Amino acid sequence: MLSIADLHVYYGGIHAVKGISLDIAKGQIVTLVGANGAGKSSTVRAVSGLVKSCTGSITYEGHGNILGKAPEEIVRTGIALSPEGRRILPHLTVEENLQLGAYIRNDTQGIAKDKEWVYSLFPRLKERAWQAGGTLSGGEQQMLAVGRALMSNPDIVMLDEPSLGLAPKLVNEIFAIIKHINSLGKTILLIEQNAFAALSIAHKAYILETGTVVLEGTGQELLHNPEVKKAYLGG
Amino acid sequence: MNNSAMHRAYTLCAVVLLFAILFYAENNLDTYSIQILNLVAINAILAVSLNLIYGFTGMFSLGHAGFMAIGAYVCTVLILTPEQKESMWILEAIHPWLANLSLPFLLAVVVGGIAASLVGLIIAIPVLRLGGDYLGIATLGFAEIIRVVITNAAPFTNGSLGIKGIPQYANLWCNYGWLVVTVYVIVRLLRSNVGNVFKAIRDDEIAARTMGVNTFYYRVLSFCVGAFFAGVGGALTAALISTIDPKMFTFMLTFNILMIVVAGGLGSITGSIVGSIIITFMLEWLRIVENPISLGDFEIPGIPGMRMVIFSVMLMCIILFRREGLLGMREFSWDALARFVKNPVRFFSRASRSTSGASGK
Numbered sequence: 036m037l038s039i040a041d042l043h044v045y046y047g048g049i050h051a052v053k054g055i056s057l058d059i060a061k062g063q064i065v066t067l068v069g070a071n072g073a074g075k076s077s078t079v080r081a082v083s084g085l086v087k088s089c090t091g092s093i094t095y096e097g098h099g100n101i102l103g104k105a106p107e108e109i110v111r112t113g114i115a116l117s118p119e120g121r122r123i124l125p126h127l128t129v130e131e132n133l134q135l136g137a138y139i140r141n142d143t144q145g146i147a148k149d150k151e152w153v154y155s156l157f158p159r160l161k162e163r164a165w166q167a168g169g170t171l172s173g174g175e176q177q178m179l180a181v182g183r184a185l186m187s188n189p190d191i192v193m194l195d196e197p198s199l200g201l202a203p204k205l206v207n208e209i210f211a212i213i214k215h216i217n218s219l220g221k222t223i224l225l226i227e228q229n230a231f232a233a234l235s236i237a238h239k240a241y242i243l244e245t246g247t248v249v250l251e252g253t254g255q256e257l258l259h260n261p262e263v264k265k266a267y268l269g270g
Numbered sequence: 271m272n273n274s275a276m277h278r279a280y281t282l283c284a285v286v287l288l289f290a291i292l293f294y295a296e297n298n299l300d301t302y303s304i305q306i307l308n309l310v311a312i313n314a315i316l317a318v319s320l321n322l323i324y325g326f327t328g329m330f331s332l333g334h335a336g337f338m339a340i341g342a343y344v345c346t347v348l349i350l351t352p353e354q355k356e357s358m359w360i361l362e363a364i365h366p367w368l369a370n371l372s373l374p375f376l377l378a379v380v381v382g383g384i385a386a387s388l389v390g391l392i393i394a395i396p397v398l399r400l401g402g403d404y405l406g407i408a409t410l411g412f413a414e415i416i417r418v419v420i421t422n423a424a425p426f427t428n429g430s431l432g433i434k435g436i437p438q439y440a441n442l443w444c445n446y447g448w449l450v451v452t453v454y455v456i457v458r459l460l461r462s463n464v465g466n467v468f469k470a471i472r473d474d475e476i477a478a479r480t481m482g483v484n485t486f487y488y489r490v491l492s493f494c495v496g497a498f499f500a501g502v503g504g505a506l507t508a509a510l511i512s513t514i515d516p517k518m519f520t521f522m523l524t525f526n527i528l529m530i531v532v533a534g535g536l537g538s539i540t541g542s543i544v545g546s547i548i549i550t551f552m553l554e555w556l557r558i559v560e561n562p563i564s565l566g567d568f569e570i571p572g573i574p575g576m577r578m579v580i581f582s583v584m585l586m587c588i589i590l591f592r593r594e595g596l597l598g599m600r601e602f603s604w605d606a607l608a609r610f611v612k613n614p615v616r617f618f619s620r621a622s623r624s625t626s627g628a629s630g631k
Contacts, residue, residue: 110482122477139482
C-alpha cells in the first residue's frame with residue numbers, strides 16, 4: 036500500500052536517515068523500533084511532508100510518489116500523523132481540536148459520527164470535551180492526539196511515540212486501542228521506543244539503528260530474536 | 271428563548287445602550303471630550319484589527335501605520351471636492367484621474383479599507399513566508415516604504431505638504447458604527463471554524479499543517495482582514511482630525527496600537543477595547559504632568575514628554591507583573607457577567623485559577 040524506497044533525510048549537515056526501505060501492506064500494523072536518533076521520527080516526518088530535504092521515493096497506492104508534497108496535501112491522500120510530542124492546540128477545547136482534525140472533510144454527518152466514535156474509544160475525552168487542550172494531563176493529550184489523527188478518516192494512521200511519558204497502565208490501554216483501530220481496517224505505522232509492546236501487536240516490524248534498517252521481520256519473529264532481546268527487551 | 275438567542279438579544283441591547291450614551295455625550299459634552307471619545311473608537315478599531323493579526327494568528331506585524339496611511343490617503347482623495355484639490359495641490363498638479371473623482375464618505379472609507387487590504391495582499395505574499403521577529407522587521411520596512419512612496423507620489427498625495435481641510439465626517443456615530451461593525455465581523459470570524467484555524471496556526475503551525483490546513487492561505491486571509499480594518503481606521507482618523515501628512519504615519523503610531531493590544535491582552539478582543547479606552551484616556555489625562563504643578567511652596571516646571579515616561583513605566587509594570595495583559599486571553603461573555611453579578615468574590619477566585627491552569631501547558 037505504501038512503500039518507501041531508499042529514503043534519505045538530511046537536517047543541515049546531519050544525515051539522519053541513510054537509505055531506508057520499507058513496505059506497509061494494507062490492514063497491517065507496521066512498527067519502527069529503535070533508540071533515540073535512529074531515524075524513526077524522521078521517516079514519518081518525511082512521509083507526512085514535514086521535512087524538505089529528503090531523497091528517495093515514497094510510493095503510495097493510487098497516488099504515485101508522494102515525496103515532496105506539502106503536509107496539507109499528504110493528509111488529503113489519506114495519511115494522517117499523530118505527531119511526536121502530541122502537539123495539542125492548548126487554547127482550543129478538546130471538541131475544537133477534534134473538529135480541526137476533520138478539517139479536510141466536508142461531510143458534517145460523517146464528522147459527527149467519527150467524533151462520537153473517538154469519544155467512545157476515549158471516554159475520558161468526552162468528559163473533558165469543553166476543556167482547553169492545554170489543561171489535559173499528558174495521557175489525555177496523547178489520546179486527543181490519536182483521536183485527532185483519526186478524525187481525518189485516514190487509511191493510514193502514523194503514530195509517533197504514542198506511549199511516550201504515559202503511566203504503564205495507560206500504555207496498555209493505548210496499545211489495546213491501536214489494535215482495535217487496526218481491526219476496523221485502518222493501516223497503522225507505529226513508531227515506538229517501547230519495543231516489547233510494539234512488537235507484540237505488530238504484523239511487521241523494522242529495527243532501526245543510526246538511520247538504517249538493521250533487522251526486519253514479523254513482530255513475533257523479532258520478539259524472539261536473541262539480538263533484539265538483548266538490545267531492546269532487556270535480555 | 272434559548273441561551274444563545276438571549277445572549278444575542280442582550281448584545282443588541284448593549285449596542286442600543288452604547289448609542290444612547292453617545293446621543294447623551296453628543297449633546298452634553300464639550301468638543302474636547304467628544305474628540306477623546308472618537309479617538310477611543312478609532313484606537314479600538316485599530317487595536318482589534320492588529321489583535322486579529324498578532325494576537326489570534328500569531329503574526330508579529332508592525333505594518334499597521336502603513337495600512338492606516340493607505341486608508342487615510344485613499345479616502346481623503348476621494349472625499350475632497352474638486353475645488354479643494356485644485357487649490358491644495360500647489361507644487362505638482364493633481365493627477366487628472368483624481369481631479370474630479372468624488373465619492374460619498376461611507377463608500378470612500380470602504381474603498382480606503384479595500385486599498386489597504388490589497389496592499390496587504392501584495393506585501394503578504396513575499397513577507398508571510400517569514401516567521402517571528404523577521405516578520406516584524408519586514409512589515410516595519412514595508413510600512414516605511416509605503417510612507418516614502420506617499421511622500422514622493424505628489425500628484426496623488428500632495429507629497430510632504432500633506433492635505434488639509436478634510437471634511438470632518440467622522441463623527442461619534444460614524445466611528446462607533448464602524449467599531450461595532452469591526453468587532454462584529456472579527457468576532458464572527460473568530461468564532462467560526464476559520465477562527466479556530468487561526469488559533470491553531472498561532473499555537474502550532476506544524477500541527478495545523480498535519481491536519482491539512484493550508485497555513486499560508488489563512489495567514490494571508492488574517493493579514494488582509496486586519497489590513498482592511500486598519501485602512502478603515504486610517505480613513506476615519508483622516509476625517510476626524512481633518513489634516514494628514516506622511517509624517518503622521520510613522521512607527522510611533524504602530525507602537526501606540528501595539529501598546530494597546532499588548533496591555534489589553536494578546537488574543538482578547540475585549541482586552542483590546544478595554545485597553546484602547548484606558549490608554550486613550552490616560553494619554554490625555556496624563557497631560558497634567560506636562561503642565562507646571564505647584565505643591566505648596568514647591569513649583570514643578572512642566573516637562574514636555576513626561577507623560578510618555580510615565581507611560582513607559584506603566585508598560586514595564588504590565589510586562590513585569592501581568593505579562594498576559596489586562597485580560598489575558600479571556601473574553602467578555604454574558605455568562606461570565608452573570609456569574610460576576612451573582613458572586614463577585616467567587617468570580618475572581620475562579621478567574622485567577624483558570625489563568626494559572628491555562629499557563630501551565
